[in-house]
Amino acid sequence: MDPFPGRSHMARLEKVVAGIDFSDASVAAVRWTSRWFAPDAELILVHVLDVPKPPAFLRPLLPGAEDVLENAREGALQRLRALSESLPSVRKRLEVREGKATERIAEVASEMDADLVVVGEHGQRRGLRDVLGSTAEQLVHASPVPVLLARGQGEAAPQRLLVPIDESPMGERVLEWARLLGERFGAQVMVFHVLNARLLWQMRLVSSERKWQELGEEMQRGAVDWLRERVRAAGFASDAVETHVALGEPSHEILAAAARHGADLIVLGSHGAGAFERVVIGSVTRAVMRGAFSPVLVVTPSRD
Incomplete structure (x- = not known):
C-alpha cells in the first residue's frame, strides 16, 4: 500500500518544500530555488523549532515551556514572513513545526503533496558532518520525495x-x-x-x-x-x-x-x-x- 496516497510518481516541480534554519546556507538555497531552480512552483518555507527542555532544578527560574515555545513560534513566523517577502516566487506558504527537523520537513512534504525538498548545506565543518551525517542525508531516508542539497550554486x-x-x-x-x-x-x-x-x-x-x-x-x-x-x-x-x-x-x-x-x-x-x-x-x-x-x-x- 502506498503510504502517500494520491501522489503522482511522475517527476514534476509544482510544489517545493524548503527547510529553513535561517543560516546563510539555507537562505541562499531558498533564494536560488525561488529565482532559478523552480520559479513557478509553490514554495513552502518550513522552520522547525527544537526547544531544549531545561533540567528540573532550573525550571522554577525559567519561563514556562509553553510560553517559550509560543514566543519562539511567533519569532520564527516573523522571520519567515520577512524572508518570504524577499523571494520572487508568487505562491508561498509558511510552516512552523516542533520536533526533529528531518522528520517534520518530511511530514510537511507528505501533507502538502510536495514534489521536492530543498535544503542548504548544514554548517561548514565537513569533517564533523562526515561522522554524524548531514540533515540532507537524513532527509533522504525520511522524505517521500527527492531531496536537493543546494551548495555551490551560481546565479543561474x-x-x-x-x-x-x-x-x-x-x-x-x-x-x-x-x-x-x-x-x-x-x-x-x-x-x-x-x-x-x-x-x-x-x-x-x-x-x-x-x-x-x-x-x-x-x-x-x-x-x-x-x-x-x-x-x-x-x-x-x-x-x-x-x-x-x-x-x-x-x-x-x-x-x-x-x-x-x-x-x-x-x-x-x-x-x-x-x-x-x-x-x-x-x-x-x-x-x-x-x-x-x-x-x-x-x-x-x-x-x-
Whole structure:
C-alpha cells in the first residue's frame, strides 16, 4: 500500500518544500530555488523549532515551556514572513513545526503533496558532518520525495547536468528527473556510468594479458551500448544528451567527472544496485553528497 496516497510518481516541480534554519546556507538555497531552480512552483518555507527542555532544578527560574515555545513560534513566523517577502516566487506558504527537523520537513512534504525538498548545506565543518551525517542525508531516508542539497550554486539555472546511473531500478526515475530538468533549463545532460574496476581485475586473474585487454574493450563497448539504449528509452532528444562510461571506483569517478565537465548539478539515485531499498542511503550517493562542490539532487524511490 502506498503510504502517500494520491501522489503522482511522475517527476514534476509544482510544489517545493524548503527547510529553513535561517543560516546563510539555507537562505541562499531558498533564494536560488525561488529565482532559478523552480520559479513557478509553490514554495513552502518550513522552520522547525527544537526547544531544549531545561533540567528540573532550573525550571522554577525559567519561563514556562509553553510560553517559550509560543514566543519562539511567533519569532520564527516573523522571520519567515520577512524572508518570504524577499523571494520572487508568487505562491508561498509558511510552516512552523516542533520536533526533529528531518522528520517534520518530511511530514510537511507528505501533507502538502510536495514534489521536492530543498535544503542548504548544514554548517561548514565537513569533517564533523562526515561522522554524524548531514540533515540532507537524513532527509533522504525520511522524505517521500527527492531531496536537493543546494551548495555551490551560481546565479543561474543549472546548465550542465551530470547524471550517474547503474542497473538498479532507480535509474529510470533518475533519468525521468534529468529529462525534466534538462528540458526546463535548456541544459546539456551527461548520462554517466562507472564500470567497477574490480570486475576487470577479477577477469585478469583468470585470463591472459591479451584476453584481458580484449575483455576490457568489450566491457566498455557493452556498457556504452547499454547506456545509450537507456537514454533512448527515457525519451531524450539526441542533441540534448551525452553518454560516457568510465572505469574505476564509482564515487571517485563521479566526482572527477563533475569537476572535469563543470557540472553545476548532479542528479543521482538515493542508492544503487545492491543497497537495501528505503533503508540505507547508498555508499556512492553518500560519498557524492559529501564530496560534491555543486548542488546534488538525490532521487528517492517511488513509494508504491
